[in-house]
Amino acid sequence: MKVEIERKPKSVSWVDSRLETSRAVAVAVATVGLLFALHSPSARAAGEVQADAPPCAMCHGMLGEGSAYGVPRLAGQNADYLSHALSMFKAGTRASAVMQPIAHSLSDTEISQLAGYFSKQNAPLVDAAAPKSSQLVLAGKQLAETGAGKVAACFSCHGAQGTGNGARFPSIAGQPAQFVINRLHQFQARAVGITPQPGTMTAVSTTLNEKQIEEVAAYLSQLER
Numbered sequence: 001m002k003v004e005i006e007r008k009p010k011s012v013s014w015v016d017s018r019l020e021t022s023r024a025v026a027v028a029v030a031t032v033g034l035l036f037a038l039h040s041p042s043a044r045a046a047g048e049v050q051a052d053a054p055p056c057a058m059c060h061g062m063l064g065e066g067s068a069y070g071v072p073r074l075a076g077q078n079a080d081y082l083s084h085a086l087s088m089f090k091a092g093t094r095a096s097a098v099m100q101p102i103a104h105s106l107s108d109t110e111i112s113q114l115a116g117y118f119s120k121q122n123a124p125l126v127d128a129a130a131p132k133s134s135q136l137v138l139a140g141k142q143l144a145e146t147g148a149g150k151v152a153a154c155f156s157c158h159g160a161q162g163t164g165n166g167a168r169f170p171s172i173a174g175q176p177a178q179f180v181i182n183r184l185h186q187f188q189a190r191a192v193g194i195t196p197q198p199g200t201m202t203a204v205s206t207t208l209n210e211k212q213i214e215e216v217a218a219y220l221s222q223l224e225r
């Protein structure tokens with residue numbers, strides 16, 4: 001059997017034309033293309049949306065598990081929250097140099113198909129095996145469950161065990177620690193020079209110090225969803 005690694009599937013060259021065509025990206029795209037070729041039976045079963053999944057899988061993983069390098073987990077996330085996030089990237093109201101151009105090229109139908117697809121995936125935790133001191137994780141658990149001082153308990157909004165509450169309060173369980181750290185820093189940056197509205201994540205982020213961010217990120221990355 002002849003395996004043609006050079007010939008990229010149409011859907012994969014889609015992302016190739018939109019991202020910097022660095023050598024590393026080209027290699028990743030070819031790898032993902034090959035993986036999808038090997039998984040073709042399930043790819044066909046999942047239907048049309050599968051055609052759009054490879055460009056996402058390159059960074060978010062085959063099942064939307066995310067990566068330890070700060071790419072969020074999409075698997076098991078509320079579908080409406082995912083749709084909303086993609087629409088915000090598309091409209092430019094949520095910042096991301098990576099996601100804005102990608103979301104911009106998606107139609108509204110593709111956005112809801114992709115959101116539906118990833119929300120239904122059940123993926124392993126990417127940080128499960130990462131060595132984390134139990135002290136760090138325990139401190140994070142306490143913060144998430146009961147809060148501390150001005151910090152409100154994360155689970156009071158994000159649902160028990162961080163599994164989310166509807167489209168407004170995303171699941172934060174199982175997110176790679178590096179993504180949680182980056183995202184909390186983004187919220188903090190947004191709060192600079194303004195008085196954030198009470199009850200928003202921007203407001204919550206200003207109550208957290210760096211140590212607490214690391215603790216809660218370590219804990220959340222160990223939680224199943």
Ligand code: HEC
Pocket residue numbers: 015019052053055056057058059060070071072073074082083085086095096098099102114170183
């Ligand atoms: C080149 C890498 C890359 C590719 C390709 C990519 N993403 Fe992303 N995505 C990211 C990163 C990094 C973030 C985090 C952005 C941030 O919050 O600053 C992200 C964030 C997201 C979010 C927000 C999740 C959340 O919980 O806040 C969604 C939804 C998303 N991506 C969906 C997709 C979909 C669907 C595709 C395919 C059409 C895709 N991404 C392709 C890297 C990528």
Ligand code: HEC
Pocket residue numbers: 072143144151152153154155156157158168169170171172179180183184199200201204208216
């Ligand atoms: C008062 C309610 C509230 C509390 C308390 C709260 N959050 Fe949030 N959080 C939100 C809302 C609302 C969003 C969605 C913001 C958005 O999409 O712009 C959010 C978003 C997030 C996100 C981004 C998720 C993603 O997938 O992009 C992270 C990470 C997060 N919260 C972590 C935490 C942590 C950690 C705590 C506890 C220290 C916490 N939150 C406490 C309301 C809250």
